[in-house]
Amino acid sequence: MKKLALFTAILVICGLTFASAIAQNKPAKAPYKIGAVIDVTGSASGLGEPEKQTLLMLTDELNAKGGINGHKIEMIIYDNESDPTKAVTKAKKLVSEDKVIAVIGATQSGTTMPIVDIISEAKIPLVSVAASWKIVTNPETKQTRPWVFKTAQSDSLAVSKIYEYLNKNNISKVALITVSNGFGDSGRGELQRLAPSFKITIVADERFGEQDADMTAQLTKIKGTDAQVVICWCIQKGAALVAKNFKDLGMPQKLIMSHGIANQNFLDLAGAAANGIILPAGRLIVAEQLPLTDLQRKGLLDYKSKFEAKFSPAKVSTFGGHAYDAFKILTNALKKAGPEPEKLRAEIEKTKNYAGCGGIFNMSAADHEGLTKDAFVMVQIKDGKWELIN
Amino acid sequence: MEWHSQLIQYLATGITTGAIYALVALGFTIIYNSTEIINFAQGEFVMLGGMIAASLLAMAGMPMWAAIMLAIALATLLGVIFEQLAIRPVKNPSVMNLIIITIGGSILLKGAAMIIWGKDDRPLRSFSSSQPLHIFGAAVTPQSLWVMAGTLVAVILLHFFYEYTITGKALRACAYNKKAARLCGISVERMVLFSFALSAAIGALAGILIAPITFTSYDVGTMLGLKGFCAAIFGGLGSNPGAVLGGLVIGALESLSAGYISSGYKDAVAFLIMLLVLYFRPTGILGKRSEKV
Numbered sequence: 275m276k277k278l279a280l281f282t283a284i285l286v287i288c289g290l291t292f293a294s295a296i297a298q299n300k301p302a303k304a305p306y307k308i309g310a311v312i313d314v315t316g317s318a319s320g321l322g323e324p325e326k327q328t329l330l331m332l333t334d335e336l337n338a339k340g341g342i343n344g345h346k347i348e349m350i351i352y353d354n355e356s357d358p359t360k361a362v363t364k365a366k367k368l369v370s371e372d373k374v375i376a377v378i379g380a381t382q383s384g385t386t387m388p389i390v391d392i393i394s395e396a397k398i399p400l401v402s403v404a405a406s407w408k409i410v411t412n413p414e415t416k417q418t419r420p421w422v423f424k425t426a427q428s429d430s431l432a433v434s435k436i437y438e439y440l441n442k443n444n445i446s447k448v449a450l451i452t453v454s455n456g457f458g459d460s461g462r463g464e465l466q467r468l469a470p471s472f473k474i475t476i477v478a479d480e481r482f483g484e485q486d487a488d489m490t491a492q493l494t495k496i497k498g499t500d501a502q503v504v505i506c507w508c509i510q511k512g513a514a515l516v517a518k519n520f521k522d523l524g525m526p527q528k529l530i531m532s533h534g535i536a537n538q539n540f541l542d543l544a545g546a547a548a549n550g551i552i553l554p555a556g557r558l559i560v561a562e563q564l565p566l567t568d569l570q571r572k573g574l575l576d577y578k579s580k581f582e583a584k585f586s587p588a589k590v591s592t593f594g595g596h597a598y599d600a601f602k603i604l605t606n607a608l609k610k611a612g613p614e615p616e617k618l619r620a621e622i623e624k625t626k627n628y629a630g631c632g633g634i635f636n637m638s639a640a641d642h643e644g645l646t647k648d649a650f651v652m653v654q655i656k657d658g659k660w661e662l663i664n
Numbered sequence: 665m666e667w668h669s670q671l672i673q674y675l676a677t678g679i680t681t682g683a684i685y686a687l688v689a690l691g692f693t694i695i696y697n698s699t700e701i702i703n704f705a706q707g708e709f710v711m712l713g714g715m716i717a718a719s720l721l722a723m724a725g726m727p728m729w730a731a732i733m734l735a736i737a738l739a740t741l742l743g744v745i746f747e748q749l750a751i752r753p754v755k756n757p758s759v760m761n762l763i764i765i766t767i768g769g770s771i772l773l774k775g776a777a778m779i780i781w782g783k784d785d786r787p788l789r790s791f792s793s794s795q796p797l798h799i800f801g802a803a804v805t806p807q808s809l810w811v812m813a814g815t816l817v818a819v820i821l822l823h824f825f826y827e828y829t830i831t832g833k834a835l836r837a838c839a840y841n842k843k844a845a846r847l848c849g850i851s852v853e854r855m856v857l858f859s860f861a862l863s864a865a866i867g868a869l870a871g872i873l874i875a876p877i878t879f880t881s882y883d884v885g886t887m888l889g890l891k892g893f894c895a896a897i898f899g900g901l902g903s904n905p906g907a908v909l910g911g912l913v914i915g916a917l918e919s920l921s922a923g924y925i926s927s928g929y930k931d932a933v934a935f936l937i938m939l940l941v942l943y944f945r946p947t948g949i950l951g952k953r954s955e956k957v
Contacts, residue, residue: 320784490677494673495923
């Protein structure tokens with residue numbers, strides 16, 4: 275009798291667990307797998323880390339709300355170690371092994387370019403968070419790549435914004451100092467290409483190496499010219515060294531930098547030397563100072579408070595913002611069109627008036643970036659803080 | 665800007681970097697003299713000096729001079745540990761084996777630094793005001809003067825140490841002939857340990873002096889180490905005055921080529937000079953130890 279009771283008890287327990295297992299599985303539909311190839315470590319880690327954090331945060335948030343039409347999101351993030359070769363391996367893995375429905379990444383133009391063809395051939399959408407226009411437009415054929423989108427503002431927009439600012443202030447003679455890598459070369463190209471249309475004359479064109487520890491020599495040359503402003507196109511350490519050397523030499527010109535320095539690490543490195551630098555930047559870093567009528571303001575403040583609450587003491591960054599936009603644009607389209615690749619691609623193309631972190635996106639079949647130069651505002655650094663210039 | 669103030673500007677910049685190369689080169693020389701090995705971990709001690717000082721200042725908020733002293737002391741201790749754990753226990757201590765061990769040690773130190781401190785660059789504040797001085801139209805930061813003065817003091821102290829103290833003389837004896845030194849009752853093992861400590865200390869000093877100018881990060885040691893090595897080869901491996909001269913010449917030429925030719929070729933200058941010296945005068949400019957006793 276005792277044995278029978280025990281047997282029954284075991285049977286009941288087994289039955290209950292089985293039933294509950296079924297009950298749990300029942301409403302869940304197969305998750306949507308989204309892949310991401312991000313520069314989490316390596317030279318671009320400062321950019322990639324907040325991107326990864328943002329993607330994880332948004333995935334959790336969306337899943338907590340029940341996912342998309344009952345489908346949870348499964349976010350598969352691979353680290354390419356800021357290495358183009360590794361980006362290729364990881365992208366192939368996402369396509370062939372994980373069978374994702376779309377890919378986000380990579381962080382830099384250099385790590386995105388090699389995966390553009392891989393994802394395009396797999397015929398699934400790629401939303402890059404890097405800046406170069408070559409990502410969405412084939413530079414040889416000038417055709418928009420059908421499967422590729424991006425959320426980071428192009429260099430040409432930043433350059434246009436700077437030149438517009440110079441025109442407004444009646445400045446026409448500029449000196450360039452740019453770093454010799456993908457970012458610096460691309461910026462330099464755009465600065466030269468757009469100068470004539472804004473009636474800007476480039477009186478000096480200096481360059482420096484990525485690992486250089488001293489740019490005094492190049493700045494000394496510029497000091498001897500009649501340039502009214504110096505435009506530096508570099509990120510992180512190199513940009514901070516230019517700022518320091520610039521101050522030490524007592525350069526008479528104004529210093530303008532690119533949107534690439536819009537992060538806390540640059541302020542920490544450059545310290546007092548950053549004072550007075552003018553740059554075009556996405557609205558995220560000056561969200562609180564935006565007028566209440568600004569369409570992006572609410573979304574920006576919302577992202578900022580959520581991110582900083584979750585990852586404190588990390589500060590929200592422009593780059594995390596690009597990942598935010600990529601995720602939102604992708605999942606918005608997914609909500610409307612479902613996971614079928616061609617429909618999803620067409621839906622992303624229809625993105626209209628999406629007020630994100632990087633600007634207000636209006637995509638079309640010909641424009642897979644969807645931003646204008648007004649994605650930027652001009653900002654000045656004052657005592658370690660970003661200040662909006664009106 | 666006038667041409668002569670431009671020239672002075674390039675030279676001032678070049679001599680500052682050159683002084684750092686000189687200190688790194690001295691580190692190579694000291695160890696080479698007592699062991700004949702080239703310590704490729706030398707650059708990592710430069711990195712350690714800067715990184716330890718930067719984090720001491722950031723964390724404990726201690727005064728500058730105390731942070732500097734403590735950073736040098738800690739780096740020296742690491743140099744001693746490195747010798748004790750990696751160099752001394754080697755069963756077959758051929759020069760080649762030991763050199764390869766130092767390369768391994770360098771990778772280990774760099775990796776550990778990356779894990780401990782992360783990958784961001786770190787600032788270190790200047791020793792004194794950061795208001796630049798204007799000398800003949802060229803701007804020289806006070807930190808550059810600190811670098812030059814620090815190097816000068818280190819070189820003078822080192823000279824007196826080698827010439828007038830028993831330990832210094834014993835080190836020199838080891839450099840000339842190990843067997844004879846041992847026969848005179850000098851403990852060669854202790855001298856090797858001592859030279860590792862000394863070169864780690866000098867490396868750390870270099871790292872601390874330069875950090876306010878160039879920032880520091882876990883990977884600064886590699887390039888500084890290589891440039892210091894070039895300087896040591898240029899001056900003649902094993903010669904202290906040669907190391908200093910080599911550092912200054914390479915630093916100045918780098919800066920001049922960045923100013924007058926293109927900064928793209930700057931790094932190539934150091935290596936080109938090293939190749940030329942190795943080709944035409946393998947003993948270096950001031951090297952005398954071509955025929956060993």
